[in-house]
Amino acid sequence: MSTGIKNLVQTLDSVDFLKMDRRTFMKAVGFLGASTFLSSFQTEIVNALEFAETKIVWLHGSECTGCSESLLNAANPDILQALTKLNVNLAYHETLLAQQGIWVDNKLANTSELNSEILLDDLIKEGNYILVVEGAIPNGPNGSGRYLVLGNKPFKDIVGEAAKNANAILAVGACACWGGITSAKSAVVQETDYRGTAFLKTDASKGILSELNIDKPVINIAGCPPHPDWILLTLGAVILGKIRIPDDLPDILDQYHRPKVFYPPDHVVHDNCPRRGYYDQGLFEDQAGGPYCLWKLGCKAPYAHGDCAIRKWNNSLSVCTQAGPCSACVEPGWPDSSRPLYVESEGKGVLLGENVGTIAKVAVGAAAVAAGVHAVRRMKGE
Amino acid sequence: MVNVTIDPLTRIEGHQRVSTEVGADGVITDAQSSSLMFRGFERILQNQDPRDAAILVQRICGVCPISHCLAATNALDNLYGVAEHVPKDALVTRNIFQALNTIASHATHIYVLWGPDLANPAYRNVLATLKDTGNAIWKEMVGRFAPISYKIDGIPIPAGTSYLAAIPEKKRLQEAIAIIGGRMPGPVTPYPGGYFYKPTVADVVKISSYYLQVMDFVSKYTLQVPFDAWIANTYKASSPKKAVNFVVEHLQGLINKSLSTNDFSREAGWGDVEFYAAFGSQLVGETLLHLPASLKHDSIGGYSDPSKINFLSYGGFYKPENGDGYNPSSPAGDRFLTSGIVTGKLEHKDFDPSKVTESIAHSFYENNDNLPPAKGETVPFTDPGKIVYDQGPNSRYSWDKAPRYDGIPCEVGPLARMLAIKEPLVTGLALAFHENGYSAANVYTRMMARMQETTIIANELLKWVTVDFDPKGKIAVPLDLSKANDSHGMGLWEAPRGALGHWVSTDSKGKVGTYQCIVPGTWNMSPRDSAGIPGPLEQSLVGSKISAVGNALGVDYSNPVGIFHIGRSYDPCISCAVHTIDLTGKNAPRALRIL
Numbered sequence: 001m002s003t004g005i006k007n008l009v010q011t012l013d014s015v016d017f018l019k020m021d022r023r024t025f026m027k028a029v030g031f032l033g034a035s036t037f038l039s040s041f042q043t044e045i046v047n048a049l050e051f052a053e054t055k056i057v058w059l060h061g062s063e064c065t066g067c068s069e070s071l072l073n074a075a076n077p078d079i080l081q082a083l084t085k086l087n088v089n090l091a092y093h094e095t096l097l098a099q100q101g102i103w104v105d106n107k108l109a110n111t112s113e114l115n116s117e118i119l120l121d122d123l124i125k126e127g128n129y130i131l132v133v134e135g136a137i138p139n140g141p142n143g144s145g146r147y148l149v150l151g152n153k154p155f156k157d158i159v160g161e162a163a164k165n166a167n168a169i170l171a172v173g174a175c176a177c178w179g180g181i182t183s184a185k186s187a188v189v190q191e192t193d194y195r196g197t198a199f200l201k202t203d204a205s206k207g208i209l210s211e212l213n214i215d216k217p218v219i220n221i222a223g224c225p226p227h228p229d230w231i232l233l234t235l236g237a238v239i240l241g242k243i244r245i246p247d248d249l250p251d252i253l254d255q256y257h258r259p260k261v262f263y264p265p266d267h268v269v270h271d272n273c274p275r276r277g278y279y280d281q282g283l284f285e286d287q288a289g290g291p292y293c294l295w296k297l298g299c300k301a302p303y304a305h306g307d308c309a310i311r312k313w314n315n316s317l318s319v320c321t322q323a324g325p326c327s328a329c330v331e332p333g334w335p336d337s338s339r340p341l342y343v344e345s346e347g348k349g350v351l352l353g354e355n356v357g358t359i360a361k362v363a364v365g366a367a368a369v370a371a372g373v374h375a376v377r378r379m380k381g382e
Numbered sequence: 383m384v385n386v387t388i389d390p391l392t393r394i395e396g397h398q399r400v401s402t403e404v405g406a407d408g409v410i411t412d413a414q415s416s417s418l419m420f421r422g423f424e425r426i427l428q429n430q431d432p433r434d435a436a437i438l439v440q441r442i443c444g445v446c447p448i449s450h451c452l453a454a455t456n457a458l459d460n461l462y463g464v465a466e467h468v469p470k471d472a473l474v475t476r477n478i479f480q481a482l483n484t485i486a487s488h489a490t491h492i493y494v495l496w497g498p499d500l501a502n503p504a505y506r507n508v509l510a511t512l513k514d515t516g517n518a519i520w521k522e523m524v525g526r527f528a529p530i531s532y533k534i535d536g537i538p539i540p541a542g543t544s545y546l547a548a549i550p551e552k553k554r555l556q557e558a559i560a561i562i563g564g565r566m567p568g569p570v571t572p573y574p575g576g577y578f579y580k581p582t583v584a585d586v587v588k589i590s591s592y593y594l595q596v597m598d599f600v601s602k603y604t605l606q607v608p609f610d611a612w613i614a615n616t617y618k619a620s621s622p623k624k625a626v627n628f629v630v631e632h633l634q635g636l637i638n639k640s641l642s643t644n645d646f647s648r649e650a651g652w653g654d655v656e657f658y659a660a661f662g663s664q665l666v667g668e669t670l671l672h673l674p675a676s677l678k679h680d681s682i683g684g685y686s687d688p689s690k691i692n693f694l695s696y697g698g699f700y701k702p703e704n705g706d707g708y709n710p711s712s713p714a715g716d717r718f719l720t721s722g723i724v725t726g727k728l729e730h731k732d733f734d735p736s737k738v739t740e741s742i743a744h745s746f747y748e749n750n751d752n753l754p755p756a757k758g759e760t761v762p763f764t765d766p767g768k769i770v771y772d773q774g775p776n777s778r779y780s781w782d783k784a785p786r787y788d789g790i791p792c793e794v795g796p797l798a799r800m801l802a803i804k805e806p807l808v809t810g811l812a813l814a815f816h817e818n819g820y821s822a823a824n825v826y827t828r829m830m831a832r833m834q835e836t837t838i839i840a841n842e843l844l845k846w847v848t849v850d851f852d853p854k855g856k857i858a859v860p861l862d863l864s865k866a867n868d869s870h871g872m873g874l875w876e877a878p879r880g881a882l883g884h885w886v887s888t889d890s891k892g893k894v895g896t897y898q899c900i901v902p903g904t905w906n907m908s909p910r911d912s913a914g915i916p917g918p919l920e921q922s923l924v925g926s927k928i929s930a931v932g933n934a935l936g937v938d939y940s941n942p943v944g945i946f947h948i949g950r951s952y953d954p955c956i957s958c959a960v961h962t963i964d965l966t967g968k969n970a971p972r973a974l975r976i977l
Contacts, residue, residue, distance in 0.1 A: 062421045065395050066444020066567040073556045080549060090531055094392045098498050098529050102940060103387040109940035113533050116392055144766030147420040150390050150397055181441045186425035191764060225567050288573045289580050289858035314560035323564030323579035324571045335438060340431040
């Protein structure tokens with residue numbers, strides 16, 4: 001490692017990165033990536049010999065496993081290296097672990113080494129874990145939660161029990177954050193009544209935890225799916241005590257409880273889009289397959305508060321707007337907030353559904369609004 | 383009779399319950415398969431722009447989003463009247479897109495989801511009875527396939543070497559997809575009329591180099607026969623018998639070297655495929671190769687009545703040699719992996735989409751029964767007290783419906799596809815089992831078919847990338863949006879897990895009226911139908927022994943590793959099976975529709 005990099009690592013090491021201002025953070029992570037961050041964490045781990053194992057209980061609700069898939073795509077370090085470096089014990093994860101629920105004549109059988117139901121019960125009783133929720137939680141039908149039942153128990157109740165004893169709670173992905181696609185507008189959504197962990201769309205009073213009268217802070221790692229760095233770096237910060245829960249949360253989270261460092265209020269994907277040069281020249285595509293700006297084909301990058309275009313995806317190889325239109329999947333209420341996906345949005349209520357006034361006031365950074373207006377003007381030839 | 387229930391069946395995609403009745407001899411006499419989740423986003427596409435479908439349906443399944451977006455894109459090609467004009471290079475790009483996902487999905491299933499059961503302590507106990515040879519076999523099984531966070535008798539077991547090596551390869555394949563998809567999961571490039579992004583020469587070179595790295599993993603861990611020799615002597619063998627003989631002779635050579643030394647390591651030539659091919663099957667391992675023991679996976683997960691099962695493929699991957707365009711109805715011969723029906727007695731028939739119906743007689747719905755999917759209805763139970771799973775085989779017990787082809791349940795997936803294309807090795811194995819008193823389909827042939835399909839698609843992928851794709855070619859034809867007014871489309875495709883169909887129709891304003899999917903998990907994991915015929919998984923459990931190696935050490939109800947193997951051998955995707963989007967019955971407010 002060069003001296004310059006070493007100095008930078010030391011600097012980073014001494015900073016609570018979730019509290020960094022965006023420019024410093026972007027510069028640092030853009031250069032060095034998650035790898036160096038976690039290496040610096042490791043230095044800290046070596047220095048603090050007593051650094052204890054952290055258990056993670058990862059629950060799957062109604063979901064597509066895309067968030068776990070995305071986490072498995074973590075690069076430099078990959079997921080297995082990261083778990084080792086952070087001394088994480090992924091104690092429960094339905095898709096990865098050896099165990100399954102085993103019932104013999106309706107009684108739990110075997111031990112926690114093979115039986116996932118016993119394992120989960122034990123873990124919840126012991127407490128002292130970080131809870132990660134992937135997937136939405138059905139409250140329906142009629143408040144019963146029986147649209148998802150696991151081991152004869154509504155998933156809603158499992159989340160409640162696990163949340164009560166958790167040291168920290170992360171909602172990973174749009175579904176766990178605010179209902180995601182299962183809460184999208186449809187003729188039946190009232191009956192299924194899907195909820196996020198702490199939110200329903202933009203409403204912080206309608207998460208499943210409120211329904212269960214559990215008052216605990218939840219960090220929302222938004223996106224459909226989220227970038228693996230967003231998940232790993234947040235977990236890293238929580239595990240290493242770089243953020244105190246709940247004291248530090250008001251400073252580092254935005255109004256939708258997303259870490260501002262990854263979902264910057266004053267920065268959108270459009271700012272660093274690889275097609276930005278064409279936008280500035282007023283060159284737009286109106287059919288698929290060309291290289292120009294995709295605004296007219298419905299690209300929502302001007303409304304997407306994410307660092308995607310800087311961080312890039314899949315080992316920093318690409319980003320959505322390199323290949324096609326952004327759908328702003330990091331925003332609460334996605335996909336309703338972005339539909340229709342292939343129609344230009346012209347700055348009207350795209351972000352939050354109905355209420356244009358709210359967007360202008362609180363949700364969209366001034367830059368994003370300006371970008372939208374600018375694009376509309378260009379297209380009108382002004 | 384003892385009830386042994388697995389709830390939840392983990393290491394699958396989604397949430398599934400398997401309930402069995404087991405006799406004192408450890409043989410399953412009855413089984414029920416239940417999908418435990420009703421996701422209910424069925425109507426989100428209704429009254430919306432149909433083009434959104436190809437993006438949103440990816441959220442049905444994050445493991446195989448490419449399959450869903452391409453099935454949707456096929457349906458939209460048909461809806462906009464452009465299927466016959468999609469440029470050849472867009473078809474090749476879609477093939478590359480799907481092939482990378484299929485290989486990644488199969489690798490994930492083999493190593494991360496299914497493989498860990500080979501490290502079940504029951505095998506240690508059985509193999510210990512074979513002294514040194516048995517212990518050496520166990521050492522390979524636990525050393526290669528153990529999952530993370532694993533313990534036996536309180537002692538932490540390190541994750542297996544193959545398991546650990548496979549995860550970065552899966553990641554690499556996802557990266558290759560991102561090169562032409564923007565990101566993975568959640569790519570943004572499927573689009574009717576072609577493909578949203580035109581790959582560059584640099585992209586093609588990058589994908590090729592990713593491919594070579596993945597093949598390094600294959601030659602180091604998976605298959606020790608040189609890849610080209612394997613393809614030439616199995617997939618391209620002149621007869622099923624020759625393909626099987628090639629494999630048996632290769633394995634015999636390894637055994638001759640290893641039995642005296644008890645060295646079954648990779649260094650001794652035992653790739654994961656060789657290892658499982660020899661030790662997985664009683665017929666291959668014990669009868670043909672005279673091994674002292676096998677896992678007997680060919681004696682579990684089979685069908686006892688061949689008249690009650692078909693193998694179905696809708697046809698997957700376009701044929702670039704046909705030039706621009708394709709036939710949306712996927713007649714035999716239109717796709718690289720051709721469509722077809724193979725009966726339980728291994729007779730081949732052409733596939734006719736009009737013979738598909740769905741029963742809800744044992745599912746949590748209140749609507750009419752046995753309707754063709756395009757006219758289907760689904761009115762779910764909204765009374766929480768009725769959503770129960772323990773009332774026996776005559777009750778309603780699943781969110782899955784029961785699709786049937788001409789009234790017969792169908793297994794879909796790699797085994798069905800390999801049989802449909804008459805792939806020599808898999809066909810040869812199936813015939814050998816069939817002729818020797820085993821079920822042609824069983825846990826062993828299902829896994830061997832998945833492994834073999836992976837090699838075939840990898841082989842074809844290289845051709846698509848390096849030979850068929852022309853970076854100077856056309857990538858899309860313009861879309862006339864007005865063509866979606868009062869139109870309809872059908873998208874038939876093959877997901878890694880099996881036959882996948884999407885159907886869409888639109889209203890006079892070009893908005894979605896109905897949208898419907900029938901997916902692999904619905905076929906494989908289905909409950910009973912109105913005639914009382916159990917679904918494929920249910921059939922394949924009955925008659926199987928629950929404990930390791932044919933109950934070799936007696937019956938252990940508390941560790942029914944046979945059920946784990948059988949359930950997971952189908953690579954179940956329950957999110958797919960119950961999340962599906964289906965928007966008919968648009969004026970009935972309580973008519974939630976799923977499949």
